[in-house]
Amino acid sequence: MTSPTTLLSALSAVDDDVIERLHERLASAAGDAGLLDVAYRTVDSPVGPLLLAATDAGLVRVAYAREDHERVLADLAARISPRVLRAPARLDAAARELDDYFAGRRRAFDLPLDLRLARGFRRSVLTHLPEIDYGSTASYATLAAAAGSPRAVRAVGTACATNPLPVVVPCHRVVRSDGALGQYIGGTEAKHALLVLEGARS
């Protein structure tokens, strides 16, 4: 006898574009109703797919694939709000600027940022990172001094390693005093690729 599951199999096919269309409608309705706290999308880049997430205040998270996008989204739901929805249109500006950056047409980002995922000293480090110019690098020690705690070199390393907004907040420009690349949230290959793109490494 045909099993109920087989019997209902015609229902199991739900087209991706149907879900896509429903999601778009939902995102816009949720936005209108003030129910969308975190909007996200992914973009392709030379350093792999990047997850972008934004709150009303601005871009709140950029994540590399190696950070596991599903886990990042779960973390955002836990730390910011469970009202997380894929809403590509809300991240159009960020996607465009990243595109321009990776194409070499943009040297600095001009986006509202929401730094709420970083607190205290880590946050202060993040605010100093954009002072390192495109195409140049700074040492962890230099950055520690800039952030007002010259001896907190290790803490600067941690701040960079936990940067919620890699690429956009350029922690990839912080390297070791001996010239070695040092760690990177996106992996050393990605760090190297970004510095090559900017002309700081060959």
Add this chain to the structure above:
Amino acid sequence: MARHGPTVLRVCRAVLGPVAADDAWSETFLSAMRAYPDLRPGSDVGAWLVTIAHRKAIDQLRAQARRPIPTEALPEPASRNGQPGGFERDLWDALKELPLRQRECIAYHYLAGLPYADVAAVLGGTAAAARRAAADGIATLRRTYLVEDLTLEGRTSR
């Protein structure tokens, strides 16, 4: 929540048919987003969404009942997913002849995966009654849906 999108759509389609399901789906998730912060941690999100979808489906059915033109008069969807036994025509044609309670029990148990005790919690009544309603519905579908389409039966029987 996005993980449950397709499942909730299947449930809405099985209870309401292809046309009203989209609206019920949207209403379900909007309502869920509104209520989500109050959901107890560790709750079964799937079961919770089915509870909301159930209420939204009832809203849709009430709205349909108020409308002067019955849904049967809506234009036939152009596509039937391009395959024999596609949902929009054949399966829904058979499903919509079932009593609502049977459609609900089938949808919540077989499509959403809720145990009958949970189905009963959503619908009221007992788990045994829910099991019986689902079984009756499935038995009817075997007669009305499969017999019409020998191709499908040939393809799916083991």
